[in-house]
Amino acid sequence: MTLPATAQILDGRAVAAKIQEQLKSEVAALKARHGRVPFLLTVQVGVQPASDLFVRSQMKAAAALGIGYRLERLKADVTQKELIERINGWNRDPQITGLTVQFPLPPALDAKGISAGVDPRKDVEGIHPQHIGQAVFGWSRIGTCTSLAVMELINATGCDLYGKEAVIVGHSELIGKPVSLMLLDRFCTTTICHVATSDRGRLIEHVRRAEILVVAVGRPHLVKGSWIRPGAIVIDVGTSLVDGTLQGDVEFDEAVKVASFITPVPGGVGPVVVATLMRNTVEVFKLQIQK
Numbered sequence: 001m002t003l004p005a006t007a008q009i010l011d012g013r014a015v016a017a018k019i020q021e022q023l024k025s026e027v028a029a030l031k032a033r034h035g036r037v038p039f040l041l042t043v044q045v046g047v048q049p050a051s052d053l054f055v056r057s058q059m060k061a062a063a064a065l066g067i068g069y070r071l072e073r074l075k076a077d078v079t080q081k082e083l084i085e086r087i088n089g090w091n092r093d094p095q096i097t098g099l100t101v102q103f104p105l106p107p108a109l110d111a112k113g114i115s116a117g118v119d120p121r122k123d124v125e126g127i128h129p130q131h132i133g134q135a136v137f138g139w140s141r142i143g144t145c146t147s148l149a150v151m152e153l154i155n156a157t158g159c160d161l162y163g164k165e166a167v168i169v170g171h172s173e174l175i176g177k178p179v180s181l182m183l184l185d186r187f188c189t190t191t192i193c194h195v196a197t198s199d200r201g202r203l204i205e206h207v208r209r210a211e212i213l214v215v216a217v218g219r220p221h222l223v224k225g226s227w228i229r230p231g232a233i234v235i236d237v238g239t240s241l242v243d244g245t246l247q248g249d250v251e252f253d254e255a256v257k258v259a260s261f262i263t264p265v266p267g268g269v270g271p272v273v274v275a276t277l278m279r280n281t282v283e284v285f286k287l288q289i290q291k
Contacts, residue, residue, distance in 0.1 A: 007234070007259040010153050012268040016275035019152070020065060023278055027066045030285065038285035039068035040098040040124060041090055045083070045109070046076025049241075051102040057274045065278055068095075076106050083109065084117045091119040097288055098124040098281040103174075112173075121288055124280040127174060135181050141287070142280050147178035149272035150214055150235050157233055157261045159212075161186040167210035169193045169203070169223065169249070175216040175237055188212065213250075220247040225254020234262040237269050 031037045042058055044051060055071060062069035074083065090096050099122040105111050120128040126144040135143060154161070166188040170176040176192055183190045191210075197203050207213060207227040215223050216237035228234060228250075238249030248265030256262055263269055 007256045007262040008157075009256075010156060010235075010261050010263045010268060012149075012153065012263060012271040015152055015156050016271035019272070019275040019279060020061065023275075023282055024065050026282060030282070030289075031066065034289055037066055037068055038097050038281045039070075039095055040100070040281045041070050041072060041096045043072045043074065043086075043090075043099070043101045045074045045078060045102070046106050048102060048104065050104060050239075054270075054274070055102065057271070058277065061274050061278050062281075067278060067281060078109075080109055080113065083114060087114070087117045091122060096122065097285045098122055100125050100277070115173075122284055124277060124284055125174075126178075126280060132173065132178065135178055138185055141283050143182070143276075144174050144178045145273050145276045145280060146175045146216070146237060146269070147182060148276040148279075149269050150175070150179050150237065151182050152272050152276065153235055153263060153269065154212065154233060159233060159261075161188050161212070164188050164211045165209050166190045166212040166214070167193060167206050168214045168216070169197075169207070170214075170216035170237070172216065175214075179214055179216075183212070215249040217249050219249055221249070221251045223250045223255075225251040225256075225258060228255045228258045230258050231260045232258070234259045235269065236263050236265055239265055239270070 027037055040062060042055060044055060059069055090099050099118050101114055103111060115127045116129055118128055120130040123131060123142065126142040131142050166183045168176050168180055171192050171194040180190050180192050191206055193203055193206050197206065204227050207223055208229055210229055210232055212233045214235045218238050218240055220240040220242050234250055234255055236248035236250040240247050246266045
């Protein structure tokens, strides 16, 4: 097989635009049929620069699609009990059809407990245990936004995934674990790496085997370009602010010389995550009006 001199760049903005184009007509049809549209409430606790860009992107996307939107900012010293009580109130509010709590949360808060407190019928992030459990059986209509975005970008390559060696670096509930389930459903041979893999000095050998590589750690340039298998599909989920610029987890300038497809940072996974969040917002609304 002859490999390209440089990888094809997976343009997340273009992938997101296709998703949003479909959603816009779908929201308009829902409004015409039911006289209302989805309404998303986003909760941000304290000053969280890491989520500010994402929140602004949500606002812009919701406005463009005709989805109702509200941002609720809470003080960083809010207690677990207070936040759960607020979430319970939003769960009961019939106007709010979708609810998301932005991460990261202050260290004093139990993120898993907060996620479990969101009504699964309104959980647009797809991180409630009910959705994760359904994902094991391939039943869930609401996957985690980032894992759905990763799969959209992999699908955009047109690659036949059957039997491919897939390696995921990072084992979080939001990304690593659900992506592994989705790739298993596509009959990939799937390996998950994490901090213990690195501590044992085994990360390089796993990455070098990957035909499909998904990296979601949040450590800039953790994966070196020289580790990439020639012809690999590389999905870089990580974003870190370094000297005022966003950097990914993969050493892009070197990896692009070896991979067949690669996502840039920024402009890769991020825009598609916003689009899948909006799609989940529409999906939970449709599930609610079907009741």
